[in-house]
Amino acid sequence: MTSKRVVITGMGAICGNGYTLDEIWKNLTVGKSAISTIEQIETSDLAVSIAGEIKNFKLSEDILPLKEHDRYDRFIHLALHAANEAWKSSGISLEYYDPKNVGLILGTGMGGFPRIEDTHKTFLEKGPRRVSPFFIPSVIPNMATGLLSIQLGIRGINYTLSSACASSAHAIQAAYQEIILGRQEAMITGGTESVISNLTIAGFSNMKALSKRNDSPTEASRPFDKDRDGFVMGEGAGILILEDYEKAKKRGAPIIAEIISCGASSDANHITAPHPEGQGAIDAMTQCLQLAQVSPDQIDYINAHGTSTPIGDVIETKAIKEVFGKHAYDLVVSSTKSMTGHLLGAAGGIETIFCAKAIETGMIPPTINLHNPSEECDLNYSANQKTEKNIQFALNNSFGFGGTNSCTLLKKI
Amino acid sequence: MELQDKVIKLVSEATKIDTANIKANTTFVDDLNLDSLDMVELMMKMEDEFGVEIPEDETENLKSIQDVISYLETKQ
Numbered sequence: 001m002t003s004k005r006v007v008i009t010g011m012g013a014i015c016g017n018g019y020t021l022d023e024i025w026k027n028l029t030v031g032k033s034a035i036s037t038i039e040q041i042e043t044s045d046l047a048v049s050i051a052g053e054i055k056n057f058k059l060s061e062d063i064l065p066l067k068e069h070d071r072y073d074r075f076i077h078l079a080l081h082a083a084n085e086a087w088k089s090s091g092i093s094l095e096y097y098d099p100k101n102v103g104l105i106l107g108t109g110m111g112g113f114p115r116i117e118d119t120h121k122t123f124l125e126k127g128p129r130r131v132s133p134f135f136i137p138s139v140i141p142n143m144a145t146g147l148l149s150i151q152l153g154i155r156g157i158n159y160t161l162s163s164a165c166a167s168s169a170h171a172i173q174a175a176y177q178e179i180i181l182g183r184q185e186a187m188i189t190g191g192t193e194s195v196i197s198n199l200t201i202a203g204f205s206n207m208k209a210l211s212k213r214n215d216s217p218t219e220a221s222r223p224f225d226k227d228r229d230g231f232v233m234g235e236g237a238g239i240l241i242l243e244d245y246e247k248a249k250k251r252g253a254p255i256i257a258e259i260i261s262c263g264a265s266s267d268a269n270h271i272t273a274p275h276p277e278g279q280g281a282i283d284a285m286t287q288c289l290q291l292a293q294v295s296p297d298q299i300d301y302i303n304a305h306g307t308s309t310p311i312g313d314v315i316e317t318k319a320i321k322e323v324f325g326k327h328a329y330d331l332v333v334s335s336t337k338s339m340t341g342h343l344l345g346a347a348g349g350i351e352t353i354f355c356a357k358a359i360e361t362g363m364i365p366p367t368i369n370l371h372n373p374s375e376e377c378d379l380n381y382s383a384n385q386k387t388e389k390n391i392q393f394a395l396n397n398s399f400g401f402g403g404t405n406s407c408t409l410l411k412k413i
Numbered sequence: 414m415e416l417q418d419k420v421i422k423l424v425s426e427a428t429k430i431d432t433a434n435i436k437a438n439t440t441f442v443d444d445l446n447l448d449s450l451d452m453v454e455l456m457m458k459m460e461d462e463f464g465v466e467i468p469e470d471e472t473e474n475l476k477s478i479q480d481v482i483s484y485l486e487t488k489q
Binding site for chain 1: 429460
């Protein structure tokens with residue numbers, strides 16, 4: 001049996017920086033922030049009123065009939081939108097693949113929280129008989145994969161997983177494994193998140209996780225900068241089409257990059273704080289390199305988890321130095337969350353896409369708002385300016401509450 | 414507005430189907446292609462609009478616009 005290889009052949013994305021991947025990428029390379037004052041909900045009672053919000057989004061009626069729009073919470077709309085772009089850009093078809101050999105695994109951290117919150121209001125005001133029959137299908141986390149399989153006629157494996165802010169990174173791992181195992185030949189993967197709601201903002205805010213820089217939104221997300229004061233919530237989806245390399249090559253698919261390994265670990269330390277030495281992050285990155293048999297000094301770019309929290313950025317930097325030694329100062333680390341905000345369960349999906357785009361274009365998006373790096377943050381973060389560089393290997397880091405870590409290693413092909 | 418027009422308008426809003434394509438003898442399942450979840454939602458909207466409570470076993474008899482009109486007339 002020859003071992004399988006997994007390639008990315010299609011990508012689709014939506015977030016505050018744009019409705020398509022091209023638009024987002026253009027904005028990222030010029031360092032444009034998408035953080036702004038929240039419009040979706042009334043924020044006057046909240047301590048935080050900013051987010052990486054997608055303005056004026058309306059799902060196309062070609063993707064979902066208007067009659068069904070109200071039936072699904074926003075995270076599902078975003079997933080359908082980005083999946084449509086990914087599917088089309090890959091040129092994949094179910095004439096080429098047996099529908100049973102194509103599967104879907106997406107990640108989402110919180111699913112339909114906003115709809116749950118709204119429906120509960122209805123329940124309290126009008127009673128149980130006014131809870132919509134579409135309430136459950138509109139909020140359950142796996143309805144994006146469910147709907148996509150129905151719409152596209154995909155009949156392979158179909159589920160959604162959840163590991164907080166590492167959700168879609170884990171989804172990519174799981175999808176990668178399906179192809180490596182030979183159980184599926186092509187996969188839709190990545191993730192989606194949209195939880196800009198009163199409850200979630202209040203919850204994250206009371207954890208002291210969020211930036212309170214309400215008066216200067218575009219400067220609020222500032223990973224590795226000494227004046228950072230927390231992350232900024234974002235929303236969006238990042239969806240990838242993965243294919244068995246041989247099958248993709250045979251059909252002449254537009255191969256963007258190869259996924260050569262995935263690493264995963266637990267901190268076994270604290271529910272929300274990272275391990276003080278970054279042990280889990282170190283383990284996941286090391287496992288990734290070892291499985292791929294790539295030496296640390298071959299890595300050109302790391303898309304950091306880099307959320308802009310006071311503790312997290314320092315520990316991730318420390319972990320990178322531990323894994324990469326002196327080479328940590330030669331490679332480029334950047335946090336696109338400085339511009340997109342933190343897409344939570346969708347972060348790993350969209351940031352793996354950014355790694356693939358960096359490989360494809362030879363362009364590393366900057367970490368913006370990085371004017372005075374923290375003392376312990378002394379790597380090359382591509383501060384405020386993009387970096388042009390030929391990239392052979394790019395690594396994505398995604399870490400989640402619960403002490404869960406997931407890394408994905410991409411290679412130019 | 415006539416009761417029939419009100420019912421048709423409400424069904425049109427719920428289903429996004431043009432009022433021109435909804436007549437008194439239009440049936441929900443066969444003509445408008447509604448499933449059981451659509452029906453529950455539609456009945457909720459009827460209850461809100463007309464201030465009635467439609468018992469669950471009654472909804473099974475409401476197969477067309479005319480059925481709904483006749484039912485509402487008995488309640489007024």
